[in-house]
Amino acid sequence: MMSGKEIVRFKIDGMEVEAEKGRLLLPSILDFGFEIPHLCYHEAVSPGGTCGLCVVELTKDGRKRTAMSCKYTIDDGLEVVTDTEKIRRVRHRAWEVLLARASRSEVLRRMAREAGVEKTSLEMRDDECILCGLCERLCREIVGANALTITRKNGRREVVPDPESCIACGACVYVCPVDCIRMVETEEERTIVRWGRTLKMKKCTACGRSFAPWYQLEYIKERAKLPKDFLDICPDCRG
Amino acid sequence: MGKRVGMEGSFAASEAVKMANVDVIAAYPITPQTHIVERLSEFVNNGELDAEFVPVESEHSAMSVCAGSAAVGARSFTCTSSQGLILMSEIVYCTAAMRLPIVMVIVNRSLSNPISIWNDHTDVMSIRDCGWIQYFAENGQDVLDHVLISYRVGEDRDVMLPVIVNMDGFSISHVIEPLELLDQETVDKFLPPYKPGVVLDPTHPVTMGAIVLPTCYTEAKKAQDEAVKASMPTILKAWQEFGDLSGRYYHPIEEYRTDGADVLLVTMGGIGETAMWAVDQMREKGRPVGLLKIRLWRPFPFEAFRKAAEKAKMLVVVDRAVSYGGPGGPVASELKSALYNEPKRPPVVNFIAGLASRDIAPFDFIAMVDRAEGTIKKGMGPLYEIYGVRE
Amino acid sequence: MEKLNVYAAKLVPKNENFTQGHRACQGCAEVLALRHIGKALGKNVIIASATGCMEVVSSPFPFTSWDVPWIHVAFENAAAVASGAESGLKALMRKGKISPRKIFVLALAGDGGTNDIGLQALSGALERGHDFLYICTDNEAYMNTGIQRSSATPWGASTTTSPAGKVIPGQATWKKNMAAIAAAHDIPYVATACPSYPFDLMEKVKRGARIPGPAYIHVLAVCPTGWRSPPDLSIRLGRLAVETGIFPLYEVVDGKYKITVDVPELRPVEDYFRLQGRFRHLTKDMIDQIQRRVRKEYDRLRKRVEMTMED
Numbered sequence: 001m002m003s004g005k006e007i008v009r010f011k012i013d014g015m016e017v018e019a020e021k022g023r024l025l026l027p028s029i030l031d032f033g034f035e036i037p038h039l040c041y042h043e044a045v046s047p048g049g050t051c052g053l054c055v056v057e058l059t060k061d062g063r064k065r066t067a068m069s070c071k072y073t074i075d076d077g078l079e080v081v082t083d084t085e086k087i088r089r090v091r092h093r094a095w096e097v098l099l100a101r102a103s104r105s106e107v108l109r110r111m112a113r114e115a116g117v118e119k120t121s122l123e124m125r126d127d128e129c130i131l132c133g134l135c136e137r138l139c140r141e142i143v144g145a146n147a148l149t150i151t152r153k154n155g156r157r158e159v160v161p162d163p164e165s166c167i168a169c170g171a172c173v174y175v176c177p178v179d180c181i182r183m184v185e186t187e188e189e190r191t192i193v194r195w196g197r198t199l200k201m202k203k204c205t206a207c208g209r210s211f212a213p214w215y216q217l218e219y220i221k222e223r224a225k226l227p228k229d230f231l232d233i234c235p236d237c238r239g
Numbered sequence: 240m241g242k243r244v245g246m247e248g249s250f251a252a253s254e255a256v257k258m259a260n261v262d263v264i265a266a267y268p269i270t271p272q273t274h275i276v277e278r279l280s281e282f283v284n285n286g287e288l289d290a291e292f293v294p295v296e297s298e299h300s301a302m303s304v305c306a307g308s309a310a311v312g313a314r315s316f317t318c319t320s321s322q323g324l325i326l327m328s329e330i331v332y333c334t335a336a337m338r339l340p341i342v343m344v345i346v347n348r349s350l351s352n353p354i355s356i357w358n359d360h361t362d363v364m365s366i367r368d369c370g371w372i373q374y375f376a377e378n379g380q381d382v383l384d385h386v387l388i389s390y391r392v393g394e395d396r397d398v399m400l401p402v403i404v405n406m407d408g409f410s411i412s413h414v415i416e417p418l419e420l421l422d423q424e425t426v427d428k429f430l431p432p433y434k435p436g437v438v439l440d441p442t443h444p445v446t447m448g449a450i451v452l453p454t455c456y457t458e459a460k461k462a463q464d465e466a467v468k469a470s471m472p473t474i475l476k477a478w479q480e481f482g483d484l485s486g487r488y489y490h491p492i493e494e495y496r497t498d499g500a501d502v503l504l505v506t507m508g509g510i511g512e513t514a515m516w517a518v519d520q521m522r523e524k525g526r527p528v529g530l531l532k533i534r535l536w537r538p539f540p541f542e543a544f545r546k547a548a549e550k551a552k553m554l555v556v557v558d559r560a561v562s563y564g565g566p567g568g569p570v571a572s573e574l575k576s577a578l579y580n581e582p583k584r585p586p587v588v589n590f591i592a593g594l595a596s597r598d599i600a601p602f603d604f605i606a607m608v609d610r611a612e613g614t615i616k617k618g619m620g621p622l623y624e625i626y627g628v629r630e
Numbered sequence: 631m632e633k634l635n636v637y638a639a640k641l642v643p644k645n646e647n648f649t650q651g652h653r654a655c656q657g658c659a660e661v662l663a664l665r666h667i668g669k670a671l672g673k674n675v676i677i678a679s680a681t682g683c684m685e686v687v688s689s690p691f692p693f694t695s696w697d698v699p700w701i702h703v704a705f706e707n708a709a710a711v712a713s714g715a716e717s718g719l720k721a722l723m724r725k726g727k728i729s730p731r732k733i734f735v736l737a738l739a740g741d742g743g744t745n746d747i748g749l750q751a752l753s754g755a756l757e758r759g760h761d762f763l764y765i766c767t768d769n770e771a772y773m774n775t776g777i778q779r780s781s782a783t784p785w786g787a788s789t790t791t792s793p794a795g796k797v798i799p800g801q802a803t804w805k806k807n808m809a810a811i812a813a814a815h816d817i818p819y820v821a822t823a824c825p826s827y828p829f830d831l832m833e834k835v836k837r838g839a840r841i842p843g844p845a846y847i848h849v850l851a852v853c854p855t856g857w858r859s860p861p862d863l864s865i866r867l868g869r870l871a872v873e874t875g876i877f878p879l880y881e882v883v884d885g886k887y888k889i890t891v892d893v894p895e896l897r898p899v900e901d902y903f904r905l906q907g908r909f910r911h912l913t914k915d916m917i918d919q920i921q922r923r924v925r926k927e928y929d930r931l932r933k934r935v936e937m938t939m940e941d
């Protein structure tokens with residue numbers, strides 16, 4: 001529902017559309033069914049602009065330029081073009097950068113191949129991570145655990161975990177665009193492999209089945225100021 | 240002007256669909272409609288018509304596909320006969336109520352059982368009240384012209400209704416006749432590209448086919464009835480313009496030698512041409528007989544009919560469908576109700592003839608007129624007679 | 631991802647394309663599935679719904695719960711209407727009459743509108759290869775017309791046309807395996823899902839919609855009214871259906887089977903039956919018979935996974 005919000009009109013590849021003023025361009029374009037490649041964007045967290053794939057060409061007041069659509073907010077009379085020779089060149093280059101950053105990622109290679117990019121001419125880094133930073137933003141903004149930081153080591157960026165702070169919630173596993181954060185779970189414990197964090201699972205005092213890492217439950221209780229025994233019973237038994 | 244060719248009615252329909260630059264065709268084969276789908280598949284597969292041909296698994300799905308394609312704003316076409324029509328009938332009613340301007344050619348054929356592939360009007364009469372605009376063609380030219388006219392009328396913003404063009408199975412669909420193909424430029428002038436109003440479009444979400452409770456159902460049906468009736472001026476205007484472009488002017492009721500006629504034969508569909516012969520023969524003998532051919536079946540042209548029937552002393556109506564245990568053929572019943580409240584109403588004698596392509600020759604029409612006159616002289620006879628039953 | 635996880639839940643799209651105000655019963659999991667489906671597909675979709683509970687509760691004129699284009703024509707033809715919408719869009723885009731872009735086409739129907747009366751239209755649409763997603767929300771009976779049995783009603787369940795009588799104790803046939811029928815059409819994507827596992831469900835919906843060509847998802851949807859179960863147990867019942875192995879969650883991608891929520895040790899089916907009035911009359915013998923069949927079917931599924939695994 002768009003009530004109460006200011007609506008602006010703009011164009012995507014010639015099609016007249018309407019959206020809320022101030023909304024980010026990328027999700028609006030996607031809503032209207034235009035395909036734009038993007039890896040580091042998630043609507044729940046602030047945009048990163050780190051993968052470089054979502055570039056579009058913008059014309060506003062007669063001036064033309066390219067911009068990252070995940071960081072651009074819509075305004076009236078904007079004309080967006082999602083596919084030109086130049087955009088293709090920029091995206092091609094972005095794929096090459098990503099392929100170099102995550103030379104071990106099978107998932108990324110498959111996506112790049114589908115986009116028509118087979119190889120990179122840049123120096124390869126031996127990793128699966130594309131350094132999009134989505135996990136870091138998420139852990140900070142949504143989870144609030146601040147278990148990840150992006151640092152520069154020897155002039156290179158890295159995502160560095162603080163395993164002590166990680167509550168093994170798995171949210172980063174869910175969003176990682178190249179599936180390089182893996183979670184292994186048994187009745188006894190859960191491990192976030194990439195961050196080297198293993199936590200014991202809490203068993204429900206009613207049915208005896210494990211349902212969440214104990215430290216995560218402690219963290220939730222503390223943040224939400226819940227009684228001590230509040231999360232002893234699993235949601236299924238709570239009914 | 241257009242090119243003169245020899246062509247069967249089925250191919251004439253297909254040519255018209257091509258010239259109308261239809262976007263989606265969904266149809267399922269059934270005799271005698273098959274030539275239309277075959278020809279259309281050829282057009283699409285040879286790149287002569289840029290359309291999606293959806294080879295559905297049933298007529299029910301054919302009409303359902305058209306519902307979906309028309310709802311997104313695509314010009315849509317289907318065609319069928321007999322059992323196929325009955326199978327799809329549920330959705331025929333739905334599409335009219337949803338105001339989707341689909342065009343359907345029905346190549347009329349009798350209904351089972353016993354199974355019969357031959358021609359009469361029992362198929363289309365079973366969906367008489369479906370809410371579509373309905374024409375009856377008399378020959379191949381008529382079919383070609385009316386497929387184009389149907390899109391023009393149905394898609395008019397003042398109308399927004401689906402349209403049926405009926406043609407008799409075999410005697411029109413499979414008979415090669417001389418006809419004129421309009422050139423594309425003339426067609427484009429007459430039939431502009433479809434500019435749909437409300438469509439399924441993610442940028443402007445709408446809900447179509449909502450459930451309506453008794454509080455609003457009556458209003459919905461009243462609106463639908465008004466819409467069908469209100470299509471008449473658009474139909475007349477389209478015929479006028481089509482006539483100006485092609486030289487062929489059509490009317491809801493076509494009159495033939497009605498001047499000074501005491502007796503009027505009434506027909507609908509292809510048998511009208513034979514009836515003209517019969518009228519000529521009777522006129523030669525000095526008998527005051529004329530002919531009314533009904534072209535527009537829905538909305539029924541009450542006014543035009545009353546005017547045409549005004550001076551007649553008797554109507555001899557030839558129906559091609561049975562209403563078992565009912566008041567007679569559907570056309571005669573219609574005409575009787577049209578006249579019932581009139582101060583001067585000629586008696587209506589009803590013959591049901593030509594079931595499953597049983598031949599109706601000129602002498603049959605003459606015999607019917609003879610019999611009708613006898614009946615009237617003796618006072619009113621039975622409500623209707625199934626003509627030509629072998630003893 | 632399906633264990634308790636407060637934070638992943640926050641990542642679910644916030645937009646609601648199936649909105650509040652619908653008239654479904656309390657605790658209806660079928661309507662919950664629609665909400666998840668709406669979130670997963672986003673704004674850019676056209677939906678063709680079959681007649682049934684979900685159509686009736688969502689579109690009482692002049693109201694609507696749909697914030698995306700939605701059409702209902704009849705009971706048995708959702709797949710055909712969707713075929714038409716897809717073909718129409720394709721033709722219009724190719725002919726330059728509308729902007730070329732990706733618009734998902736979704737057909738929605740209940741188990742009656744899918745397994746029974748809609749099977750022919752569905753088979754036709756899958757065979758013709760339209761680029762669309764078909765989702766069956768299976769509440770295991772004709773609920774809209776008053777809980778009559780369908781071919782998706784499980785063996786033994788009591789419905790108004792398969793009542794638990796003195797001679798015949800409820801539904802006398804085994805549930806028709808609709809996902810397997812869809813998979814037999816050799817389409818690129820088939821899956822089962824359940825709104826008790828929302829992430830799994832939403833991922834499958836996204837995947838099914840994105841894959842070019844036809845996709846089919848069979849969603850088990852708990853119906854407290856028809857199952858005679860407490861409305862607050864709908865989520866738990868869905869989990870129990872999965873944990874007992876009665877309704878396994880899996881995908882078939884290009885013919886390869888994969889269990890997406892594996893249950894290493896199946897719970898006894900009785901845990902599931904206990905909470906539903908429609909199974910109240912089942913005897914120990916009948917439950918044993920069902921248990922044997924569930925085990926056998928689950929093993930068969932595991933074998934399919936092994937057989938179709940990539941080497």
Ligand SMILES: Cc1ncc(C[n+]2csc(CCOP(=O)(O)OP(=O)(O)O)c2C)c(N)n1
Pocket residue numbers: 660681682683684705706739740741742743744769771772773774775780
């Ligand atoms: C041709 C036709 N036959 C029967 C009906 C009556 N009818 C409407 S909904 C329905 C049952 C729907 O069952 P299902 O598809 O399982 O959906 P549910 O209501 O259970 O969600 C029936 C039998 C109908 N509308 N149309």
Ligand code: SF4
Pocket residue numbers: 138139143145146147148165166167168169170171172173192195
């Ligand atoms: S699993 Fe650990 S690192 Fe990942 S989001 Fe949760 S707390 Fe942060």
Ligand code: SF4
Pocket residue numbers: 128129130131132133134135136159175176177178179180181
């Ligand atoms: S681990 Fe994944 S989410 Fe995090 S930066 Fe690397 S690619 Fe991005």
Ligand code: SF4
Pocket residue numbers: 653654655656657658659660661683684687769773774852853854855856
């Ligand atoms: S009857 Fe069942 S499926 Fe229908 S609305 Fe109620 S709970 Fe939902």
Ligand SMILES: [Mg+2]
Pocket residue numbers: 740741742767768769770771772773
């Ligand atoms: Mg059902």
